Amino acid sequence: MMFVVFAVLALALVVGWFGRRKWALILLFVFFVLAIKVFLWEIYSPEYGYRMPWIQVNNAGDEFPASTRA
Amino acid sequence: MRVMSSRPVHVRDQVFSKTSDGARDAMNRFSNKVASGWDEYASPLLYVYLLGMMAVLAGILTTAMTLQYVDGELPCPLCLLQRAAMLGVCFGIMQQLRHGYSWFNTGICLAFSVLLLIISVRQTLLDIYPRPGHAYVGSAVFGLHMPVWSVIIALCLITAIALELIIWGANKQVADKSIGLYPGLKTIAWALSFYVIAIGVVNFVSVGVQCKFNQCHTFSYQLLD
Secondary structure, X not given: OHHHHHHHHHHHHHHHHOOOHHHHHHHHHHHHHHHHXXXXXXXXXXXXXXXXXXXXXXXXXXXXXXXXXX | OHHHHHHHHHHHHHHHHHHHHHHHHHXXXXXXXXXXXXXXXXXXXXXXXXXXXXXXXXXXXXXXXXXXXXXXXXXXXXXXXXXXXXXXXXXXXXXXXXXXXXXXXXXXXXXXXXXXXXXXXXXXXXXXXXXXXXXXXXXXXXXXXXXXXXXXXHHHHHHHHHHHHHHHOOOOOHHHOOHHHOHHXXXXXXXXXXXXXXXXXXXXXXXXXXXXXOOOOXXXXXXXX
């Protein structure tokens, strides 16, 4: 999939170089959408989804109850 | 009593309305005065500014490719997407150089700068707490890993685009002056654009060798295995 992303990007750059602005912009839009799709696919984990539990701090409230806080 | 209670509101609205219009007029007058004062230099300076941005991006991409081909550090998938986002910013700059300054072309640069920021921040957060089997594999440059550099680069790009809009955004005449009026700048723009496109094509071939049509990884070039 990454190969396709770079293929579309390279094509957009080359087409833009030859002055075909409309086609270059269409290709750039396709590249933008594909890049977002690949990004979301890359960061998705079957175990965690899109979350990053190793940096979550939402349990800090349990460890330090409100009554003990200043 | 009715007059007393309603008048202050009315006056206040008037004052705020006047102040707002006045401030806007004053800002427009100031902006137009500044713009008309340096009309002669506004366009070439904008093109120099854009060429500077693109030269810096070309330098960063060249450094990344040097680390890949000379030091043998294969880029991870998110690193490749960051390169692609930087090339997208370059595309927007090239459009401005070729078709003139416009908010549309500036918007392209901004969209890819934001994409770069999102990808690099996510990768930095992935690596911020090293986990077994997920540690960042690249070497540090001046003490910072590449994703962190990417965050800084993205923030610098967004700031640069904001400055561009602040300085040249109100100048209506800039868009009418083509880079063709400045032969020296046109030559530099041609050469730099060609170089950036070459980087894009080399990266495309490189990704083909590294990943083929499969998922990318940083162990080896899959096509050469």
